[in-house]
Amino acid sequence: MSKNALPKRSENYSEWYNDLVKRADLAENSAVRGCMVIKPYGYSIWEKMQRALDDMFKATGHTNAYFPLFVPKSFLEKEEGHAEGFAKECAVVTHYRLKANPDKKGGLMVDPESKLEEELIVRPTSEAVIWSTYKNWVQSYRDLPILVNQWANVVRWEMRTRLFLRTTEFLWQEGHTAHATADEAIAETKQMLDVYATFAETYMAVPVIRGVKTANERFAGAEDTYCIEAMMQDGKALQAGTSHFLGQNFAKAFDVQFSNRENQLEHVWGTSWGVSTRLMGALVMAHSDDNGLVLPPKLAPIQVVVVPIYKTDEQLAAISEKVAEIQKALAIKGISVKFDAREGMTPGFKFADWELRGVPVRLALGERDLAGGTIEVSRRDKERGEEGAKTVQPIEGIAEYVETLLADIQANIYQKALTFREANTVRVDSYDEFKTIMARDESRGDGSVGKFVLAHWDGTSETETKIKEETKATIRCIPLVGQFDSATEEGTCIYSGKPSKQRVLFALAY
């Protein structure tokens, strides 16, 4: 851990984020441009996300499989919209051999004789490879649905990268399903959006808006893109997951047909859906504070840390004995706990270290506590000095107390994020007001916070593009029914004055 304090969110949100990700040992930049190293502590959070998501995928009938890393160039040419959207900035494999460089001792060079007849693209997403495979898996309606997911790495050659939020290589899961009817595929698309929303809210403690993307923001090759959008602590939006209804686009591009119950050939209907290591960025930016990470208990690799307060070895021995009992009682409840008995560090240093890493509950135990049968309990979700941040509890029954506290922290983190989002979501009916809000959001040095703006829009790409050009704000989604009380009210577009059927969600976004 560095001795310097983190930058403050109110002063430089972006620097605060970058520093926090590095100092909390979540990830770092690698020697390879735009690629990150996910460090053990960060990866252990990602593993918890994976496990929870994977269980949810399986509970909804999906199985995992694995498809090749490489996509032949010609495959990307098959679906026109997809080629437009996805085949541009990508890593291209052109050769398959290196040889000794005659001009440089110990050096290597590309062997020109190993040039590939057809270039291979490192997958930016796997629709092309997977639909070319499904062609062989599907003959009859009996072969449908196919409900497959894969956990994989993908590469998109990004010019400006940020740890977790936008990296050249990232980890994700991509579900790819095939169905006999449009209705079934649409139901799957919506089901997986619900799975993502439930995961975000239940595990990550991040409230999300469920919606549909406009044509401009839609996935290349999809008929409809559903998404969940979350508000970060600077008021910006972060797209946390997408679920696409692909119609018959990929089935047509890759000639995937099935004979239906009437023995007629039809093209298959498809969906795809994914979340990525970007969720790590969302998790950090949604909850953490100027002292470090704030992790929701359900995703914290270490849920409880115990710090001994002692001067002599005898004191440490007595404390350790009691801690062993506490650890055992917590372990029985499935609570992960670490006893920080590192030597040569003050309790204050350890407190700050675990705060930085976002451990939800800290227990501190000294000789006086031991004598009195008490233990100091600190909860990470409250600010230092805030009421209830630190209490003294009887050691007797501490495991039950901590179990309840963890559930309370999980709920409180979610509620704080929800309250924050609600306080920063506004209905706007004039373009002047809209511009003022989006302009204020541009500079973050004053500690001000951006807004989610619900405004009327005339439904055209032209208006959307102009608003984006003038304010940098984008339509994050057309919220689904039930997401905002009166989102489906009619009105007039803030930009063109033309009729609008419902308010849509505008924001500056990551």
Next chain:
Amino acid sequence: MSKNALPKRSENYSEWYNDLVKRADLAENSAVRGCMVIKPYGYSIWEKMQRALDDMFKATGHTNAYFPLFVPKSFLEKEEGHAEGFAKECAVVTHYRLKANPDKKGGLMVDPESKLEEELIVRPTSEAVIWSTYKNWVQSYRDLPILVNQWANVVRWEMRTRLFLRTTEFLWQEGHTAHATADEAIAETKQMLDVYATFAETYMAVPVIRGVKTANERFAGAEDTYCIEAMMQDGKALQAGTSHFLGQNFAKAFDVQFSNRENQLEHVWGTSWGVSTRLMGALVMAHSDDNGLVLPPKLAPIQVVVVPIYKTDEQLAAISEKVAEIQKALAIKGISVKFDAREGMTPGFKFADWELRGVPVRLALGERDLAGGTIEVSRRDKERGEEGAKTVQPIEGIAEYVETLLADIQANIYQKALTFREANTVRVDSYDEFKTIMARDESRGDGSVGKFVLAHWDGTSETETKIKEETKATIRCIPLVGQFDSATEEGTCIYSGKPSKQRVLFALAY
């Protein structure tokens, strides 16, 4: 499932393997040369392997992390031996953008302006990338050891590929550890070899020989390569896992130094160790028979299948009710069970289908069973018609019976493989005999089986190379003490007649 029978092992072992992998829905070749698609059923076995191995890695103090897919070419030049061994046949990324092809409507072409200054290699293994990262993680002995593993895909441009056994892209785990002393690193190397051997024997039910590779067969960049070698049913050897003591080679290549307790700078000591989807091939080839897969219960995605035997809907309803009870009782014991109530298929077809897929236990329940309170139990590890392959048991207590039976099957599969290996391991003291054995092994059409040969060797690479040229047999390993009764006896080399300190293990190999 195809209607045709599998080729017989005794007639064409290689074709039997390829067909089985495809028909049992484990994997198939993809449109991308040398890359496979791991299908859902195959992947679910791999997931079970991953989970078991990952738990063992964590139990021995390791954590997971993730490092970049790409290796800058210059990194591969840093460790000389490693460059020799690994930097040759690999996928080379030279460009980062495609653009519309003006000569072909809808076509794409590599944008020549996107040429990379330095080529990137798709990792064939990650020592180079990881040691370049460890340089920043290590300053003092307090930062050691680093005990990190990653689950990842790697690419080696193989000319001749076979599903699971040798593919251009494959999945694996690679552990990379860094230590303050040689002793500690060597202990780690041996510990991980033991983890692999335990996994192979306990989960895969595949007995393995633990040994050390000769210099010829050693990992490029290692001081010592430890391995486990397994015998397949054709008598050939398959290397199932390797654990490398890297000495200070990578630390020196990437300048990774630490200040020791005496405050002096030293280079760090390293290990790396890995197993891959090749284990799937070993699993298939070690146990399966002419009717299909034989899966050890600990890795079977479905441990028990229940097939109803009925003519009327009423019969099916009564059977289903009883099956629900049985399923519940098995689920409580953590046994995975599938009720195959598919319509329009005969019980015989279903039996063959589940045999092909290697489900360890099959229960069949008909009306007469129901009346008599009995159920038919078939165990997949015995051949059709073999004594005990099929028995009738009381339904009462069937869950307990199946639980015991699964443990018995796991043990029996291991014992069969061990007996087979022992029957086909010979001590050979003349080169003529050696040549006869290895020659017989070449043709497999006659149903003959190759041998593991324990023979004396003079310890030189020259002899090893000549034997390989003349017989195709390689030294699979120098067995560790305790692997064979008198392996450490002294003798004379079968080839050169020079003195030898111990017998080594020769075989034809995958």
